[in-house]
Amino acid sequence: MSEPLILGIETSCDETSAAVLRGERTVLGHVILSQDAHRVYGGVVPEIASRAHLQVIDDVADGALREAGVALRDLDAIAATAGPGLIGALHVGLAWSKAAAFGLGIPLVPVHHMEAHLFATSLDDARAAPPFVALLVSGGHTMLLWVPAWGEYELLGETRDDAAGEAFDKVARILGLGYPGGPAIQRAAELGDPEAYAFPRPMLTSRQQPSDDDYYDVSFSGLKTSVLTRVQALTADSRLEAETANVAASFQAAAVDVLASKTMRAVAETGCARVVLGGGVAASRALKAAIAAALPAEGELYAPSLRHATDNAAMIARAGLFHLQRGVRAPLDVAARADLPFPGLHRRAGVSC
Ligand code: KG4
Ligand code: ZN
Numbered sequence: 039m040s041e042p043l044i045l046g047i048e049t050s051c052d053e054t055s056a057a058v059l060r061g062e063r064t065v066l067g068h069v070i071l072s073q074d075a076h077r078v079y080g081g082v083v084p085e086i087a088s089r090a091h092l093q094v095i096d097d098v099a100d101g102a103l104r105e106a107g108v109a110l111r112d113l114d115a116i117a118a119t120a121g122p123g124l125i126g127a128l129h130v131g132l133a134w135s136k137a138a139a140f141g142l143g144i145p146l147v148p149v150h151h152m153e154a155h156l157f158a159t160s161l162d163d164a165r166a167a168p169p170f171v172a173l174l175v176s177g178g179h180t181m182l183l184w185v186p187a188w189g190e191y192e193l194l195g196e197t198r199d200d201a202a203g204e205a206f207d208k209v210a211r212i213l214g215l216g217y218p219g220g221p222a223i224q225r226a227a228e229l230g231d232p233e234a235y236a237f238p239r240p241m242l243t244s245r246q247q248p249s250d251d252d253y254y255d256v257s258f259s260g261l262k263t264s265v266l267t268r269v270q271a272l273t274a275d276s277r278l279e280a281e282t283a284n285v286a287a288s289f290q291a292a293a294v295d296v297l298a299s300k301t302m303r304a305v306a307e308t309g310c311a312r313v314v315l316g317g318g319v320a321a322s323r324a325l326k327a328a329i330a331a332a333l334p335a336e337g338e339l340y341a342p343s344l345r346h347a348t349d350n351a352a353m354i355a356r357a358g359l360f361h362l363q364r365g366v367r368a369p370l371d372v373a374a375r376a377d378l379p380f381p382g383l384h385r386r387a388g389v390s391c
Contacts, residue, residue, distance in 0.1 A: 117358020195254025
């Protein structure tokens, strides 16, 4: 049989996306529509997201199929994000996929959004395959994982409060830089001095031991508060405008330092110097540079292309292919879940390369 042809559908947050994937890596068609309506609110408004998905899902799916030169009846399966995410938004993509799969008589494969972020980089480079240490950093999640094989995930650490992308978004809002915050902070930081302000590196001390609870975990709320206090003082002195680039650069340096240091701890403990990044924050040039600089000469760092870093349906199709080949089929009463458990995820046990 030729390689499966899968339609991926993603609607977990504020991107409506559809992709047609042939086999593991050939993206034949891919449409990503980012909803602009949230911009004036400085963050995603769930009800607006659901309505916007509903308005465009047919056209987005048609667009991906047209670009691929493929008809619905050519598909072997449909893979859709079933969670985690905004529940109303998830329902739109999953219900659409369910109806299409039922109508076509083909399998529907439910996909966990964060597992899909893990697969995303392998669309760009086949070498981004297990075993590897993974840093998943998105707007909603931050996870450090040991991945000995696809489908086997050891959770080493996660965030105790804000996700990495959320921290970038909140600090950008404090600085009046707009949404989404990550790219805005990155742009502002290019003109600033990363050492201008000594912001804290939460949960990062040289005294921590691998057996400690917080050895791999991260926390961003203290860093965000520290930036807020500094911004309030600069505003009172009428110096904020002159110092925005320095604050952005110093915040970015602190956040990146924590993420890169925790990743390197995982590299040291597993003995595996292959690192794969996933999620929107994986687009950060500062993060990629910090990890690349810290890895040994034989180390390998794989980061997703911009298109595959932020939310997209090609990664959903790729993760769907993995589960399709393992026989996963969603029953027609499958429900979207805002807190869908990560399949194959276990809390840390023994880790080694
Ligand atoms: O994975 P993603 O598209 O959506 C979620 O699943 O949450 O990630 C979006 C996040 C946003 O918080 C955005 O600010 C962040 O990724 N982001 C960045 C950069 N580009 C996007 N954060 C830091 N630096 C960047 N260059
Ligand atoms: Zn995401």
